[in-house]
Amino acid sequence: MLAVARTLVHRDLLLALRRRSDVGTALLFFVIVASLFPLGVGAEPNLLRAIAPGVIWVAALLSSMLSLGRLFAADHADGTLEQMLLGAAPLGVVAMAKCLAHWLVSGLPLVAIAPFIALQYDLAPGLYGVLALSLLLGTPVLSLIGAIGAALTLGLRGGGVLLALLVLPLYVPVLILGAGSVEMAGAGLQPDGQLLLLGALLVLAAAFSPWAIAAALRISME
Amino acid sequence: MLEAAELECERGARTLFRGVSFVLRAGELLRVAGANGSGKTSLLRILCGLARPSAGEVRWKRQPIGALKEDYTRELVYIGHAPAVKDDLTPRENLEIGCRLAGRAASGEALAAALARLGVPELPVRKLSQGQRRRAALARLLVSDAPLWLLDEPFATLDAEGISNLNGLMEKQVDRGGAVVYTTHQEVGIRSTRVVDLGAGA
Amino acid sequence: MNSNSTVRWFWFASPQTFFPLAGTIARWCAVGAALLALAGLYVGLVVAPTDAQQGEVYRIIFIHVPAAWMSMFIYVVMAGWAAIGLAFNTRLSFMMAQALAPTGALFTFIALWTGSLWGRPTWGTYWVWDARLTSELILLFLYLGFMALHAAIDDPRRADRASALLALVGAVNVPIIYYSVQWWNTLHQGASVSLTRAPSMAATMLTGMLLMALAFWAYSIAAALVRARCIIRERE
Numbered sequence: 001m002l003a004v005a006r007t008l009v010h011r012d013l014l015l016a017l018r019r020r021s022d023v024g025t026a027l028l029f030f031v032i033v034a035s036l037f038p039l040g041v042g043a044e045p046n047l048l049r050a051i052a053p054g055v056i057w058v059a060a061l062l063s064s065m066l067s068l069g070r071l072f073a074a075d076h077a078d079g080t081l082e083q084m085l086l087g088a089a090p091l092g093v094v095a096m097a098k099c100l101a102h103w104l105v106s107g108l109p110l111v112a113i114a115p116f117i118a119l120q121y122d123l124a125p126g127l128y129g130v131l132a133l134s135l136l137l138g139t140p141v142l143s144l145i146g147a148i149g150a151a152l153t154l155g156l157r158g159g160g161v162l163l164a165l166l167v168l169p170l171y172v173p174v175l176i177l178g179a180g181s182v183e184m185a186g187a188g189l190q191p192d193g194q195l196l197l198l199g200a201l202l203v204l205a206a207a208f209s210p211w212a213i214a215a216a217l218r219i220s221m222e
Numbered sequence: 223m224l225e226a227a228e229l230e231c232e233r234g235a236r237t238l239f240r241g242v243s244f245v246l247r248a249g250e251l252l253r254v255a256g257a258n259g260s261g262k263t264s265l266l267r268i269l270c271g272l273a274r275p276s277a278g279e280v281r282w283k284r285q286p287i288g289a290l291k292e293d294y295t296r297e298l299v300y301i302g303h304a305p306a307v308k309d310d311l312t313p314r315e316n317l318e319i320g321c322r323l324a325g326r327a328a329s330g331e332a333l334a335a336a337l338a339r340l341g342v343p344e345l346p347v348r349k350l351s352q353g354q355r356r357r358a359a360l361a362r363l364l365v366s367d368a369p370l371w372l373l374d375e376p377f378a379t380l381d382a383e384g385i386s387n388l389n390g391l392m393e394k395q396v397d398r399g400g401a402v403v404y405t406t407h408q409e410v411g412i413r414s415t416r417v418v419d420l421g422a423g424a
Numbered sequence: 425m426n427s428n429s430t431v432r433w434f435w436f437a438s439p440q441t442f443f444p445l446a447g448t449i450a451r452w453c454a455v456g457a458a459l460l461a462l463a464g465l466y467v468g469l470v471v472a473p474t475d476a477q478q479g480e481v482y483r484i485i486f487i488h489v490p491a492a493w494m495s496m497f498i499y500v501v502m503a504g505w506a507a508i509g510l511a512f513n514t515r516l517s518f519m520m521a522q523a524l525a526p527t528g529a530l531f532t533f534i535a536l537w538t539g540s541l542w543g544r545p546t547w548g549t550y551w552v553w554d555a556r557l558t559s560e561l562i563l564l565f566l567y568l569g570f571m572a573l574h575a576a577i578d579d580p581r582r583a584d585r586a587s588a589l590l591a592l593v594g595a596v597n598v599p600i601i602y603y604s605v606q607w608w609n610t611l612h613q614g615a616s617v618s619l620t621r622a623p624s625m626a627a628t629m630l631t632g633m634l635l636m637a638l639a640f641w642a643y644s645i646a647a648a649l650v651r652a653r654c655i656i657r658e659r660e
Contacts, residue, residue: 007322011311018310079304085272086295088325148593152586156576165572166590169565170597173604180611201600212593215510219585222273234579235659 004089005097012101022070027109030063034117045122052121053131053182059117060110060135060178061171064142065164067106068150071098072217076154085221091214095151096206099143099213107139130185130195137198138178144209145170151216174201223248223283223401224269224370230277231264238264239420240277246403248369249396254405256420262405263303265420266374269403270300282370296325298370303378305359309348313337313358316347320362328365336364340387352379363391371395373404437514439656450649457642464490464635471628481545485629488538490637491531492556495563496598498528498644502570503595506588516652518584519659521591522574523651527644529567535560555609559602566594580659 016023037055038048075081084094114135115128123131149167153159181194223246230240238261246252254262267273269280271287271294280287287294307316314333321328337344340357347355356379363371371392377385385408392402468486502524509517539557540550551557570587577583 004323004325007319011308011319014315015308015310074308077304078308079302079306080308082272082300082302082304083306083320084323086270086298086300087323088292088296089323090292152573152590153576158576162572162576165565166569169562169569169601170593172562173597173600176604176608180608183611208596212589216586216589219582219589222582232581 001089001093004087005093008084008094008097009101009104012098013104016101016105023067023105026063026067026106027113029066030059030110030113031117033059033062035120038120048121049123052118052123053127053179053186055121056114056117056131057134057138057175057179060114060139061142061168061175063110064106064139065146065167065171066160067102068146068163068167069160070106071102071147071150072154073150073159076221081217082221085217091217092210095147095210095213095217099140099147099209102147103140103143107143108136110139111135124186127182127185130191131182133195134178134181134191134198137195137202138174141174141198141202141205142171144205144213145174148209148212148216151213151220154217154220174198177201224403225281225284226269226278227281228278229265229268229275229280231261231268231273232276233261233264237276242278242418242420244416244418246401248399248401250401251392251396251415252401252403253415253417254403254420255417260420262420263374265418266300266302266372266403266405270298270372271295272300297368298372299324299362299366299368300372300374301359301362301376302374305355307347307355307358310346312344312346313342313350313361314344316358317361317365321365324362324366324368326366332365333361336361339364340384353381353384356380357384360388360391363395369400371400371402371404373402375405375407377406377408437516439516439519439660442516443653443656446649446653450646450653453642453646453649457639457646460635460639460642464632464639467628467632467635471632473628481542484538484542486632486636488535488542489633490640491538492535492560493637494640494644495528495532495535495560497641498524498531499563499566499591499598500595502528503591506591509588510585510592515584515659518588519652519655520648521588522584523648523655524644525567525571525574526651527647529564529571531640531644532560532564532567536564553609555602555606558609559605562601562605563598566598570594 034055037051041047041051072081075084085091087094111132114131118128118131146163146167149163149170152166153163156162177194177198181191181198184194185191225245227243228240229242231238238259242265244252254265256262264273268275271280271291282290282294282297306320307313311319314337317333317337318328321333337358340361342354342358342361343350347358350358356376360376373392376388380388392404395402464486468483474480502521505517505521505524508514509521536557539560543552544550570591573590574583574587577586
């Protein structure tokens with residue numbers, strides 16, 4: 001079972017490596033969205049510092065959602081997803097493996113890029129750590145919950161927009177806790193509560209979403 | 223080995239077929255025949271466990287496949303319409319991953335030999351023709367020891383040499399005590415097989 | 425006795441036998457809804473006293489609060505039908521879930537709209553980002569997502585099961601969403617207004633709201649059953 005999981009993660013990473021541009025565009029999107037806000041609301045430094053956590057988190061949300069299209073669609077189109085359903089590992093394990101690979105390629109880089117965006121917004125230096133940690137805990141949850149939506153909308157027309165409608169309301173708690181933790185720290189309070197709650201969400205998502213993703217995949221593939 | 227009992231399949235509002243039953247024993251070849259749209263692919267997918275029939279049951283060695291799950295799928299190889307190879311990988315990488323996902327380890331030489339035997343060049347799959355992709359997909363049959371093969375239109379896009387190759391593979395499989403269920407539109411001169419006819423379609 | 429009642433249950437699970445039953449119940453509930461609504465509005469508009477702080481405007485809570493209750497209640501019932509459908513694979517359960525969704529969305533919209541109308545004369549803005557209104561907004565998106573997913577899938581069986589799974593995932597998330605929005609609201613106490621801080625309840629006000637809630641409930645049953653009959657006619 002672990003061997004299958006390892007093979008899948010390795011395969012998805014290899015495929016992402018060979019299609020670097022696909023991966024790169026989603027990350028570029030993150031940077032572009034975050035850069036649009038100052039153009040829209042004005043470059044007043046205090047304002048930017050105040051909205052920075054929220055903007056970075058919303059940009060991370062949108063970028064994560066964009067990249068969900070790559071999670072199952074390609075495998076579904078060329079028939080490899082079917083073979084995974086017939087493989088030696090339970091579908092839940094397959095789902096976890098794919099989510100892990102997806103996060104490594106689309107979520108983890110956001111954690112690395114976010115400090116540079118924060119620089120653009122002149123975020124106070126002490127907050128970088130909280131920001132990175134909140135993203136580190138939150139982006140896997142986004143991948144896991146988003147995967148449920150991606151599995152449900154497999155092969156549908158208007159897939160991307162429909163996926164957004166389904167998944168964004170479910171993302172709201174992660175957004176509130178993630179951005180909120182940085183704002184708490186910015187106000188001089190301890191962000192521990194929010195970060196712990198984010199961790200709890202991660203544990204819950206990791207425990208329950210593989211089941212939901214597997215059920216959704218089976219429903220979509222029938 | 224494989225038993226189908228009163229299978230019924232519905233697609234949307236139409237019933238594609240009902241009351242399909244057969245028993246497949248070791249060493250038997252079964253061909254699913256029927257006009258376009260009569261549900262041949264659906265039947266194969268129901269036999270794999272990918273789809274659920276609206277009535278009836280599929281049993282493997284007397285047990286319902288729903289209960290067996292991976293224990294059943296480990297014993298079969300399913301090759302559907304889509305060749306199930308990734309464009310961005312080479313045939314060899316595809317084959318290796320395919321084996322690992324099915325829970326079998328295969329040595330490098332075995333993989334290379336299988337691909338060579340079917341005449342698949344070692345280029346990224348993107349650059350291969352349809353027929354070559356089909357052969358790359360069929361290479362899984364050579365490295366797998368699964369007793370049951372479920373093949374959906376395996377002869378499509380193959381040239382004469384490929385067809386006779388596959389014929390030989392299928393005959394060897396049943397000689398070994400395995401079983402093969404397949405669909406095809408073409409007359410492929412395989413030795414006599416049983417036929418399940420799904421009729422004229424809906 | 426036990427197996428007898430199980431058989432009875434599953435008998436009504438067939439769309440054909442359910443059809444006439446649904447019609448009868450719907451008719452009775454429609455009448456009940458009208459009567460209860462009249463009673464509730466009478467209590468709310470005539471009997472209940474004028475509020476010391478907010479004057480006559482507060483009377484809109486007689487629609488706003490029951491609508492909000494119903495919007496959440498219907499979602500739970502919808503998720504319940506979805507769970508039954510996925511567990512027992514009965515077509516009718518999925519149809520009930522599908523029939524409830526538009527009514528639930530309607531009440532969510534009414535709650536949002538009346539909340540907005542209440543906000544304007546009382547606090548000067550049409551929209552206040554208080555916890556309940558924001559949660560209702562997200563609930564509306566969940567309803568719309570359910571209906572959109574069902575509409576986007578051609579195969580009825582896949583559509584039923586996919587939207588049912590979505591409803592369940594949503595139901596599990598609703599408490600998490602609600603509490604996180606509550607917390608978010610306390611964090612950003614700039615907007616110190618709150619629609620949840622309604623005037624302290626006189627007994628008549630509570631009676632009025634309960635009557636309206638029952639009226640909405642009866643209406644929902646009637647509307648959902650009528651819709652279910654339409655769905656049955658469409659599909660069978």
